[in-house]
Structures are given as structure tokens and as C-alpha cells.
Amino acid sequence: TVRIGVLALQGDFSEHLAMVAELGWHGVPVKEAADLVGLDGLVLPGGESTTQCLLLEASGLRCPITEELRDGLPALGTCAGLIMLSRTVIGGREDQWSFGVLDVAVRRNGFGRQVRSFEANLVVEGLVDVMRAVFIRAPVITEVGDKVEVLASVPYRFPDGTQVQVPVVVAEGSLVASSFHPELAGDPRLHELAFGRSVGRSIADIVSTLDEREE
Ligand code: GLN
Numbered sequence: 001t002v003r004i005g006v007l008a009l010q011g012d013f014s015e016h017l018a019m020v021a022e023l024g025w026h027g028v029p030v031k032e033a034a035d036l037v038g039l040d041g042l043v044l045p046g047g048e049s050t051t052q053c054l055l056l057e058a059s060g061l062r063c064p065i066t067e068e069l070r071d072g073l074p075a076l077g078t079c080a081g082l083i084m085l086s087r088t089v090i091g092g093r094e095d096q097w098s099f100g101v102l103d104v105a106v107r108r109n110g111f112g113r114q115v116r117s118f119e120a121n122l123v124v125e126g127l128v129d130v131m132r133a134v135f136i137r138a139p140v141i142t143e144v145g146d147k148v149e150v151l152a153s154v155p156y157r158f159p160d161g162t163q164v165q166v167p168v169v170v171a172e173g174s175l176v177a178s179s180f181h182p183e184l185a186g187d188p189r190l191h192e193l194a195f196g197r198s199v200g201r202s203i204a205d206i207v208s209t210l211d212e213r214e215e
């Protein structure tokens with residue numbers, strides 16, 4: 001059976017474990033380095049990235065997870081989990097660090113005070129039905145590297161009324177990340193995208209398979 005670890009130090013890891021179970025996989029709560037042995041994938045849940053930084057160091061998980069991610073362990077990061085995967089974090093505490101494996105820059109709590117939390121129906125590349133996305137003090141992806149695929153975006157409005165599209169689901173190599181919480185809407189399709197077909201395959205490959213299946 002497929003074994004998917006869920007980082008279980010802080011945040012909404014129980015909802016992710018429920019998603020993993022719903023997909024028929026074995027979910028492993030990850031609290032220490034020994035829990036990483038034999039995993040086919042890893043979920044980095046939402047919560048508070050500042051607290052997660054501290055707990056990852058205290059638990060001794062920072063180095064072994066960095067190594068696993070660099071070795072290509074498939075991973076899904078949601079909200080704070082996206083922040084933890086990112087190359088650059090803007091608006092963090094002085095001692096904030098990240099795994100730095102996903103070539104994006106994020107701004108913490110970047111959707112601004114008045115819309116700190118909101119919901120949206122998203123069109124996600126490769127999926128037919130829209131995805132209900134719950135954004136809670138979500139990070140904004142402000143830069144994406146050449147190898148990063150943007151699978152969904154939302155409009156971002158500046159105070160002067162100008163509008164741009166910002167990515168909210170991205171993929172690169174063995175990584176998928178979202179700035180919202182798919183698990184809170186009970187939608188397992190990003191988990192499926194990250195792990196179901198991704199073990200050893202590129203995201204482009206997986207997205208084309210989903211397209212075929214749904215036509
Ligand atoms: N604002 C949080 C952070 O910076 C992320 C919020 C979330 O995961 N819902 O870590």
C-alpha cells in the first residue's frame with residue numbers, strides 16, 4: 001500500500017490524514033525522523049509557519065525532511081506548508097527559514113487585512129469540476145521560477161483598483177503546493193494529483209493523464 005506521511009507537529013494535520021485515508025492510502029503522522037522511513041509522499045499542512053519552523057527544529061525533523069525533499073520525495077504543501085516549501089519567504093520573522101525546494105517567492109498573509117480569509121471556486125488545470133478553495137490568512141505567491149507550473153490563479157486587487165492574477169496552485173517536479181486549504185473543503189483531488197500518479201512521474205505527465213480521463 002501507498003504510505004503518505006503527514007507532518008503532525010502543528011496545524012490541521014488531522015484533516016489531511018482523513019483525506020489520505022479517503023483515497024485508500026495509509027496515512028502516517030510524522031512527529032520524528034523515524035516516521036519518515038518508507039514513505040511514498042509527505043504532506044506539509046497549514047497552520048503557522050513560524051511555529052512549524054520552531055517545532056521542526058526541536059523535533060530533529062528539519063534536516064531529514066530537507067534531504068528527503070531534495071531526493072525527490074513527492075510532497076504536497078498547503079498554506080503554511082507552501083511557505084515551508086518555498087525558496088523565498090517575505091514577511092517572516094527574522095529566524096524564519098524554509099526548505100527552499102520549490103522555486104517560488106511567497107509573502108506571508110499577503111492577501112491583506114480586509115480579505116485575510118475568503119473562499120473561491122477555482123478552475124484547476126487538469127480537473128473538470130471547480131475546486132472550492134478556503135483561504136485563511138493565506139500567503140501570496142509573488143514570483144515563480146521557470147520550471148514551476150501554475151495550475152490555478154485568482155485575481156488580486158490592489159488598493160488603487162488595478163488587478164493581477166496570482167498563482168494559487170503550483171507544481172514543480174515532485175512538488176505540488178496551494179496557498180489555500182483543499183482539505184477543509186473535503187476535496188482530495190490535490191492529494192491525488194500530488195501522490196496518486198506522481199510517484200516517479202512529472203506533474204506535466206500527470207496533468208495530461210487527468211485530461212484524458214476526464215474527456
Ligand atoms: N499565515 C500563516 C503562516 O504564515 C499561514 C496560514 C495558514 O496556514 N492557514 O504560516
